[in-house]
Amino acid sequence: MSLAFDLIGTDGLARRGRVATAHGTVETPAFMPLGTGGTVKAMMPQSVRETGAEIVLGNTFHLMLQPGAERVAALGGLHKFMDWPGPILTDSGGFQVMSLKELRKLDRDGVTFRSPRDGSQHRLTPERSINIQHLLDTDITMSFDECTAWPVEEAAAARSMRLSMVWAERGKRAFVQRPGYGLFGIVQGSVFPALRAESAKVLADIGFDGYAIGGLAVGEGQELMFKTLDTTIPLLPADKPRYLMGVGRPADIVGAVQRGVDMFDCVLPTRGGRTAQAFTRRGELNLRNARHRNDPRPVDEQCGCPACQSHSRAYLHHLIRSEEILGAMLLTWHNLHYYQDVMRGLRGAIESNSLCHWIAAFENEQDRGDLPEI
């Protein structure tokens, strides 16, 4: 296969691994910040790297609309274009099949979107999605799928999943194998174990460089999500990386790692950075709240990020209230840094076979809640 995955160690179902791509290696379990439109919002590429992130996401749909895949290719590919020399994974546009429901028409062959930017029409098929990702020069290409919405009847979930499976196979045929580049299949089937099993089998038979679990964290709740992981993950090939798409809160990630997931992505740390939501060792904070107004303490007293090293909650609160760009920058930086701290902790714990203790301490700290008010 063209994308190497080394399994370095395990602790229970949790795995410590390494994915080798054409643009560098990724230590897993890994969190991948979202750089949907060719930028991790509010962050310089170098700053993203400094948080510890080794790989970022791009998005087929967004880059297709602006600036256009062919233009990115002509300018040397996405790595050069956005100045991110490390590995890149791109989503296929499958999430937009769900999130842009009112702006698209789905048929068996593909999806026609109306652009949210200007109303222009754009067609995405499994082949075109793969082709765009080739043009972007992404290291890890995702199959074009339909992210099944929640809630959903089993029959509808089955239809949706089977369509995604047909598309996965078409994508596999369209994918051009190259050393250091890989294609991931995406397991669908909502929360129905039989559908997940069917989907996992179809994908394993086709053969992919990695297996993603899609259609979760769409409203079903953590308990159902974990249940679905419990039944789905054992059906995935053990020698390939597993990627839980769109997840999640730190506690979601920890629980999923414990169940054998290797890769994650989520908008929360970056979006939260722009909407005053801070993720910390002691839970979540809304820095817009008046109680931070006079607080000289950092967002997270244990954090080594620039925001926590040099700035008070009061200052961040002020920046956010005044809509200063620096507020979004610093808080995004903090959130990404904290997420990477969690991943570093998880990797270390698996290596030392102490994941249970690590998780107990993590949960304990989260449950303590925020620092006392001053």
Added chain:
RNA sequence: GGAGGGGUGGCCGAGCGGUCAAUGGCAGCAGACUGUAAAUCUGCCGACUUCGCGUCUACGAAGGUUCGAAUCCUUCCCCCUCCA
């Protein structure tokens, strides 16, 4: 001195006889956000409150007209513009 325009809830600003505790926006107080239509969105925002289309006090001040006034009239106070 003359002519004209205006004073509305923390601020800006609609309303110009009833359906007005009074549109909007801002500020304020909270909430949401999970493969990013997101530096976005939602709720609350006179007082009291059994939180209810309940009571009270309210649209510069005081009187008046009217079944009924933020809206009409009179007087007063204060602002702004223009002309001398």
